[in-house]
Amino acid sequence: MPFREVMEAKYRDILTKYIKEQSESTLYIGQKFSRKSIENQVTPEEIISLHKMILQEIYPDMPEYVVHSFDILLEIMLGYGFAYREHQSLRNQQKELRSEIEIAANVQQTLLETKIPSVEGLDIGAISVPARLMNGDYYNFVEDENDCISIAIADVIGKGIPAALCMSMIKYAMDSIPANRNEPSMLLENLNRVVEQNVDPSMFITMFYGMYDYARHVFSYASAGHEPGFYYDGKKREFSEIYAKGLMLGIDKKTKYRQYEKNIHPGDMIILLSDGVTECRTDEGFVEKETLLNYIRKYIHCSAQEIVNNIFKDLEKLQDFQLRDDFTLIIIKRRV
């Protein structure tokens, strides 16, 4: 039976019971009633009218002043009723917006989708998790005809929807830069011009761009202000920062980028990340570089995809499952 039809009887029951004996259990039933009436959009003033009516029924000779006092209470609760209805309609609007954003996030995911290339001799893993609905981090793999894999990892300064929209534009700019210009430093220089001219002046992008030549096992790279990644020397079992200096994209259109090269030996690893990884905050402060490297050591025997998944799970737990920033981690392992 619909709640509104039984509401009166129920309320009468609760009220008479409580007047007779003031028990905790009746109060509890009252709480449940309140939740039900909110669910069914019963306004505060309706409840007061009901209360007044039932009281008059039970106590026909209730003093006049008590009856009048309800009129004043009713008048005052009207305002609360309005606020409540406004809250309801805002909640509905919020639901609509949320579902629209969810659709947009799906569209974005489709637009930015990239496939991890499978190449003999290499083991690649990648994870990217947005802090909110839409991701301002981005990574992309492209395999070309010259035995090269290019890897881009980028972070838009800013979060949420504006950052995500901006990312979609970057992907298309990257796709439209001719393939023969895909040398990391050249690509960043071209992309920088595009961002400088076309993106909102208060929006900036950091990007690391690398090219892995899997015929020669040489990794060339350049960075536009991106969080430095790490190189793992499999022989020495040591990590070192992948040093690459450069100004972030979108600030100065004349910026030049330096390109670096590294030989990758069997058992070596390249670790690329976004600042969401190093900016993980816990109650005790930031996650230090050493902590992160220890996590990598802990899982080093796993496959690249397992390593990134496990590290994400551990760091997420460390932060009480509250990501503050988009989180992206890529690992490229040269098989032994």
Add this chain to the structure above:
Amino acid sequence: MNIKIEVMEHDNLLEVKLAGEIDAYTAPKLRETLFPLSEQEQVNMVVDLTDVGYMDSTGLGVFVGVFKSIRSKDGELKLIGLSKRLIRLFEITGLAEIMDINSQNEGEEE
């Protein structure tokens, strides 16, 4: 999480003192305060970050925007009182090379 912004103006110099955290929630307030100031001709602005405990890349975006705006009007922007962590943020992004950061403290600290 909040931010306190204090602006003092004397002898052609705009002194901005910040205290608190700069992140996605407080950055809009900072932007709203600093941008109108940055759009005047030849502004000389000094921002003191000594009491800023945390700043993420959103905050960085605000300062870069302000920096570009001030430079386009032939003004100057100086950031002082940056913590080690903040200096690293400016160094990684390459901004330390084009912006004036902690220059007055160099002599004292080294």
